Amino acid sequence: MKDMFCFQCEQTAKGTGCEVSGVCGKTPVVAGDQDKLVGACIGLAKAVKKTAATEATDACIKKALFTTVTNVSFDDESLKVLVACVDKMKEDLDPTAEDYDMAKLWDDNEDIRSLKTLILLGVKGVAAYAHHAAILGYKDPIVDAFFYEALDAVGSDLGMDTLLPLVLKTGEINLACMALLDKANTETYGTPVPTEVPLTIEKGPFIIITGHDLHDLKLLLEQTECKGVNIYTHGEMLPAHAYPELKKYPHLKGNFGTAWQNQQKEFATVPAPVLFTTNCIMPVKDSYSDRIFTTDMVQYPGMIHVGKEKDFAPVIAKALELGGYPEDKEM
Ligand code: SF4
Incomplete structure (x- = not known):
C-alpha cells in the first residue's frame, strides 16, 4: 500500500508520482489532508446542485483549491481547519452530499484518471488566479460556477466523451480567469511599463x-x-x-x-x-x-x-x- 499519492507537479518522483513522501517536502500526512480537502470540495460541488452556491462558498472553494497547489501549505493543522470549514458549508447546503474519496481517482482507469486530473489540476490553478482577483474585488460568475461543474465531474462516474470537452473548457476558463486577474491588476496598479530592476x-x-x-x-x-x-x-x-x-x-x-x-x-x-x-x-x-x-x-x-x-x-x-x-x- 502506498503512503501517499501525488503527481501534480514536474518535481514528481521518477516522473510518475510521489508515493513515499513528496519531492517538494510534502509529508504523507499533509498529502492525506490535501486529498481530504479536495474530496470535501467535491462534496461541496455536489451540494450546490441542491442549494445554490453563495459568495461564501465561492470564496471557500477558491481558497481550498489554491491551498493544495504545490509549495503552498505544508501545515496539516490549518488544512484540517479548512476541511472542517468546507464540510460545514457542504452540510448547510445539502447534508446528504458526501465527500469524495480521492483514492478512487488515483486508482481509476488511466485514461479517466488522466482526463479528470487535467481538469482538477487546471481548476487548482484557476482558483489561485481567481482568489487573487477576488482580493482586489474582481469576480467572474462564469469562472466561479465552473469550479463546481469541474469538481462535480471529477467526483462522478463519467466517460471520456464527457470528460474531454470538459478538459478543453478548463483551458477556456483558465484564459478567462487570467484576463480577469490582468484586469484586476492593471485597473488597480496601472498598466505595466518596461522597468529596469536593480539586483x-x-x-x-x-x-x-x-x-x-x-x-x-x-x-x-x-x-x-x-x-x-x-x-x-x-x-x-x-x-x-x-x-x-x-x-x-x-x-x-x-x-x-x-x-x-x-x-x-x-x-x-x-x-x-x-x-x-x-x-x-x-x-x-x-x-x-x-x-x-x-x-x-x-x-x-x-x-x-x-x-x-x-x-x-x-x-x-x-x-x-x-x-x-x-x-x-x-x-
Ligand atoms: S506537489 Fe510535491 S508531492 Fe506532489 S508531485 Fe509535486 S513534488 Fe510530488
Whole structure:
C-alpha cells in the first residue's frame, strides 16, 4: 500500500508520482489532508446542485483549491481547519452530499484518471488566479460556477466523451480567469511599463517578499514607508516592479536572488526576513527558520503567520533587528 499519492507537479518522483513522501517536502500526512480537502470540495460541488452556491462558498472553494497547489501549505493543522470549514458549508447546503474519496481517482482507469486530473489540476490553478482577483474585488460568475461543474465531474462516474470537452473548457476558463486577474491588476496598479530592476541590495534593513500577491506587496510598502526598511522582490514577485502604483514607492528597491528553487541556499545567510505570499515555499532549513513569515494561504509549521488583519509589524521588527548588509551587496 502506498503512503501517499501525488503527481501534480514536474518535481514528481521518477516522473510518475510521489508515493513515499513528496519531492517538494510534502509529508504523507499533509498529502492525506490535501486529498481530504479536495474530496470535501467535491462534496461541496455536489451540494450546490441542491442549494445554490453563495459568495461564501465561492470564496471557500477558491481558497481550498489554491491551498493544495504545490509549495503552498505544508501545515496539516490549518488544512484540517479548512476541511472542517468546507464540510460545514457542504452540510448547510445539502447534508446528504458526501465527500469524495480521492483514492478512487488515483486508482481509476488511466485514461479517466488522466482526463479528470487535467481538469482538477487546471481548476487548482484557476482558483489561485481567481482568489487573487477576488482580493482586489474582481469576480467572474462564469469562472466561479465552473469550479463546481469541474469538481462535480471529477467526483462522478463519467466517460471520456464527457470528460474531454470538459478538459478543453478548463483551458477556456483558465484564459478567462487570467484576463480577469490582468484586469484586476492593471485597473488597480496601472498598466505595466518596461522597468529596469536593480539586483544590488543596498546596505541597511530590508525585507524580501516572494510569491505573487500584489496586494500584500502594496500593504507592505505602505506599512514600511519612512521606516528605514527597503523592500526587495523575489521569484514570482519580480513583475511587480513594472506596475506604476507599486514602482512609485522609492523603497521598492530591486530583486533579491534567483529562481525559487534556489531559496534554501540563497536564504541561508541573508540578514533579512522573507515574507511568503503565495506558492513557492520549500522546506524551511534551520539556518533561516527564524526569518520566515507566511501570509494568506501559505502555511508552514512553526513559522509566524500574518493573518487577515495584514499587520506586518513582526516582519518589519525582524528586518530592523537583523539590520541587513553593512555595505551594498551585488547579487
Ligand atoms: S506537489 Fe510535491 S508531492 Fe506532489 S508531485 Fe509535486 S513534488 Fe510530488
